[in-house]
Amino acid sequence: MNVELVNTGTELLLGDTINTNAAWIGQRLAALGVQVARQTIVPDGAVIRTAIAEAAQRADVVLVSGGLGPTNDDLTRESTAALLNLDMELDAGVMQHLEAYFAKRGKPVSAATQRQAMVPRGASVLPNAFGTAPGLYFPAELSAALGWNAHIFLLPGPPRELKPMVESEVETRLRQWLPDGASRRVLYLKVTGVGESDIVEAVEKQLEAIPGLDLGYCIRNGDVDVRLAGPQAAVDAAADVVRGALGDCIVSEDRRIIEEVVVQLLAERGQWLSTAESCTGGTIANRITDVSGASRVFGHGWVTYANEAKHQHLGVPMELIETHGAVSEEVARAMAEGALKNSGADHALSVTGIAGPTGGTPEKPVGTVWIALASKGAETWAIKRFSPGSRDRFKLLTSQAALDLLRRRLLGIGVR
Template sequence: MNLVSIINIGDELLLGQVVNTNASAMSRMLTASGFDVASVRVVGDDANAIRNAVDFAMSSTDIVLVTGGLGPTKDDITKKLLCEYFGSELVESDVALENVRRIFAVRGFELTPVNRAQALVPRCCEVLNNDLGTAPCMWFEHAGRVLVSLPGVPFEMEWLMQNRVIPKLQDTFHTQTIINKNLLTQGIGESFLSDLIEPWELKLPECIRLAYLPVAGMTKLRLTARGERGAADQLQREVDKAVEGLYKIARQYIVGEDCETLAELVHKTLIGRGLTLATAESCTGGTIASALTAQAGASAYFCGGVVAYSNEVKESALGVKHCTLEAHGAVSEQTAREMVEGVRERLGADLAIATTGIAGPDGGTPEKPVGTVWIAVSSRTRTEAQLLNFPGRRRQQNIDRTVNQAFSMLIKLICQED
């Protein structure tokens, strides 16, 4: 097992102005590629703090990945420090300069001396080309260990990790073959799921590890198989067999495979089947539409939606009957059904989702406390509605759980139509 230390540099991280998404993105990519992250360290733009962190990391792990501290206005603390650490000197790299020139040409800007200085790197490093930005990615080898310095801009870092750093690390450290398989489950709590599948889990072969990743009422199960290089086919067979076994005991809770989120599963399913969708959202307030349209290509299936926050809009834009709202209230099965059928018909979609509920933290009554939510899904042939009673009063959590439950009901409806 090859151990990795991550060091993220930036005052903005220590001040809490920016959430350190780089650490989790890097950890996820490394874990999926067969590396183990031993520690993450965040330090400010301060040479001493960086030096101490690098010293400790190089003495305790095989691989050290450093992000940040490379911008044109940041004094290049990191580069100078790496020169000193590896006993090298700054030189202009042809590869890096060519890349800076190319990016400035694309943007139509003049190359300034400040930007040209981005091509300076320690002589002893290898420059890995950064196709998306001007900051160089630098690879150092020292006493059998590797240190890589990457820019802190998340999309540049992610591209470099995926396309340059991880492939080179895999070559250098002859890592194992890794096969990952995701299964999304819904409608069962993590601990109940764990009890249900325990007999299956105990019989998993040693090469497969199982992880539970619960998010907003949905639990993702990830199987990770590890083996020697060249054993990919055999590992794949083991994984397939394990998945088959899981379906035998938990089929009713498995809503999809090979997706990170239920929004992605809905996206792929609707595109794959050529079906269109409309949404009518009250308590989720546009979050369902937003989650779907955040994905490129959503226009292939998403007609649109109505955020029907007030009762007037439920009537005028969705055709919910006034007497329904009077008799049953906005948070009711009847209203949810009229919302979902109204939006599907008015927008001419194959499928529709509707939500109406009390997200909290206030607004509940004794009969309908905070956390009471009705969800309805509808196709051209049937409409299904479901009542949820979330225990908590936290608004965002109740919204996110409603969104996931709605996506899961839609997937089930589509499967029933088959």
């Protein structure tokens, strides 16, 4: 099946908005086994009609986003109706939705907004639970008079309106049209601490031997999502292969990221975490507190960027720092154990390293980092990592490794 995207919106071409809808739709369709054949971005205006016509000549399905709003430059609805020679009619259902939407906000429906209730004859309304502009679906027979055979969907531009509509309205229809659409499954295994090439090495040969399996890799925030799609049996067999080879590195099978997993594991155990960060500068605490409910598992964190802070607040002896250097196994362990003691938590993560771009030495180059985990009634773990590159990336990969250390302790699966 040939699917094309047409994204409308001058803001996309000016670069004021990054086109995240397109990537998201690409992923959703890939999960159905469909690769988007082409994506066209055009500004608001008459060229929308041209772009839709070109796509409809080539494709079986055209997904158009944007330009359904109330302002003068929102022309997608009218352009498509004109292209397909369809009259517009006021739709009572949409009008009711608009009236209810604005009544809730104590406002009347303006004339401009009323345009959104105009529906081309033969098109179906796709309800919008998160905004005023409904989507529209033009079955392929509406383009037959022009010699085309394309199903055309008009979708709102804002992601929080577009995404639920794609899931409930577009994907449901695509599944009906795809030969294996109804029985098709997709599973994402999120793998941490292993590079993409090592994952390929570990599992790809076996996975390629599974008939009907669509395999994809997506690198996201330092982890790799292994995407397994196809018939249930193929996905199950593939998941067993990946679990067998990389089981202890699989963070989640439901797209949850590691901080969500770790907060849940702590909450289930009624345990508390504290953090003592030097080079990551609060990244670990920040990630943990991104998770709703973090306050049940996280109470105390330190950002001890200066040596005196490590000494004063975590009780790291100054001689230890002088003897081994701030970036050392000894200091990482002392930081974690100090944080454990001064917080009363069950676990304490510490990090000390050289984020760069300056401060490296031949023995400890930029990117060197020690991570330690102290836990009540257990031996303290310490690992060394090396992540050269930008500060951003260093902080991301280091915090990732630290959170994984905690995940391994909580699951009792040992350091890797």
